[in-house]
Amino acid sequence: MTRLVLSGLSKRYGATAALDAVSLAVERGSRVAIVGPSGSGKTTLLRVVAGFEAPDAGTVVLDGQVLADGPAIAPAHRRRIGFVAQDGALFPHLDVAGNLGFGLERDEPDRARRLRELIDLVELDPAMLSRKPHELSGGQQQRVALARALARKPALMLLDEPFSALDTGLRESVRESVTRVLAKAGVTTIMVTHDQGEALSFADQLAVMRGGRLVQAGRPYEVYWRPVDIETALLLGNAVVLDATIEAVGVSCVLGRLAAETGGRSGRARIMLRPEQFRLSLAGPGPQAVIEDIDFRGGQCAVTLLMVRDGAETRFTAHVPSMDLPELGSAVFVSVNGAALLLGRTG
């Protein structure tokens, strides 16, 4: 059963179209990550779903309940949608217990037990209940904000770059703990993030936004390997783009013949490969290239290769395991794992 359905959402601020006909369906209990460059409308989308902002057009339907139909909207406080902002937005005048209990009914039985449960849920020390927000670290604040939103057992949870204020080390552990909590609670979640790794590992469904439009949505694997265009590809990782000629089966390019779904197209086209598709060997198969530069990154290396064919130089980067790496300046054979992706004529 589908839980949240957004259709044709549009929202303008003056001349900027912050949202442009965005449609998305989110399954019950699933986790959606929204990625996109800065200013692409991610926050606006969450604000519209949460009810802080009215769309100019389009509908928001949660479990059959219409929450927004154009500018007519249901009030935010009656939607049962949790929201965690970038900095947590904890109430500075209330302690942790006050923050956690803010959304509970006044006459909630077993309030103390509920608070204990919540603080346990986000793996914090119950002694923190009497602390003020400014006495917590950034990661602790974020977890309190999450617990506060979960206290009301929301039907949908919205997270707007919840980890971006944390530094890298902390970020990973908080993210893991938050993912665990959300899975345990089984809440449908939409998270906005700038971090591709975060998006790919967190999501059941990945949505890519650009210029207010939702350009692609699908399983992370699908979006990573079959992006609709080169911008989407680059948002999620590095890519190598080459000119190629479409053959009866597959394509041919400087790297030789590669498998590809041509979809009945013919003539010339541009293809995209991920840097980790390349294999380097001293013995072949594949055409030869010279190692121009090696950027050591621990387990993996980014190797810049130079290939000269018919007098034309082609430079590209491969990500390969750093063990048994050939020397800088040596010639290696380059082969390609898997298929190349044909980019659209405009891409």
Next chain:
Amino acid sequence: MPALPLRRQRNLAGRTMLLLAGGAALCALLPLGFIGWIAIETGWQTALALIWRPRVGELLANTLLLEICTLPPAILLALALAWLTERSDMPGASFLSWLTVAPLAVPAFVQSYAWVSLFPRFHGLPAAALVSVLAYLPFLYLPVAAQMRRLDPELEHAAASLGQSPARIVLRVVLPQLRLAVCGGGLLVGLHLLAEYGLYAMIRFDTFTTAIIDQFQSSYNGPAANMLAGVLVLSCAGLIGLEWLLRGHARYARIGSGAPRPAPRRKLGRWRLPALALPLALASLGLGVPALTLSRWLMAGGDASWQQGALAAAMATTLGYAAAGALAAVAAALPMAWLSVRAPSRATRFLESCHSYPGALPGVVVALALVTVTVRIALPLYQTVATVVLAYVLMLLPRALVGLRAGIAQVPIELERAAASLGRNPARTLLAVTLPLAAPGIAAAMALVAMGVATELTATLLLAPNGTRTLATEFWALTSELDYAKAAPYAVLMILLSLPMTALLHAQARKTLNA
């Protein structure tokens, strides 16, 4: 779950606020309209005849001399004191910082009363400049000290590592960063010098403001007073323009993340104790002299001076006016403060400058404007409580606005949204989140306005209904009759009323640093 009702958001709050702020801005434009109107009404010929007089030249010279003799020494003293209290290891630095700010609690005309009654022949420019420096130094010291504390020591370290000598570091790194604070504080002091009446009248030094009030009191609302007011407003505008030029357009912001480390304090070595001489000397002049005079007169007057029935009545009247002024000013500034925090745009910035500019207008101009308007258009309002309170509102609107803005900024919209997403409706959000967080700022704004009203003299003299006696006007009447002993208790009460404001301003200046 029952179906939720769908409603269009009509942003009623925003529109109402815009309407109210527009109304307040219109009221605030009244004095400006008055100036424009008298300029047009008087006509070139008459205006020129009234302005092109030796008397006006004399006043202009006096005003210029006063600014020149007061501002540079005040700036140098503020820099020295700020450096000593914020960046050196002078003993008791934080106490001395309080001591430097404390003269704010002594109204300027009380300060000059203290000097005149101690040295009856203390008159003219030197006296005016000395008392002005003592009375207004805190206005420069506060922002300069605040900025001094905020300076990022890393910049100085960076300059040192680039081979700059300590003297050149002060010149090329430290002073430029203090420029905004010096210019802002200097402008404030300069405007006070133009606007102050009591201080200079008491010390018999003629400025535009004293001349306007003399003129007004001798011949009522003649065009002569209005023309002088016009020249006074032009002087204010000139000062603002000068500050704008000197301030430059650079913004000094810290680049990079994280809170700056507190700057290390410079070791004074054997100068540690001698350095105390400067703050202590200023404190003994700015606080010691009023304390000495007041205690002398209080002793001379004995118990009798406290038992005047008029004293209690004046106190009650003052408190009443202060409360009314504070409530009215805060109510008038609230919509604007809300808009400028929550919905900043070009339109709201324009409205905001309409709210802020009266802060640069001398009280006497605001008062003259209201006199003229009430006499010509709404005579029943002439010399009524309503008009006085309106004058207070206009004069203190900027002060209320600044305080309210700070209060409302304590409640970022994200917090209200968080409350909504946690199921609180707008009314309960207001009660549970917005009010508790904004209340301290609102209360502080009210207190600042109330205390401004409590020591206001000029507009009260010109506008209050006949027979109204506030602490300030009663003090003024008594000192005019040279009854210094009877006046002393009034001065003491005004100082006591101003103390909380002084503490508040000092605390605010410190707090902005931690923010």
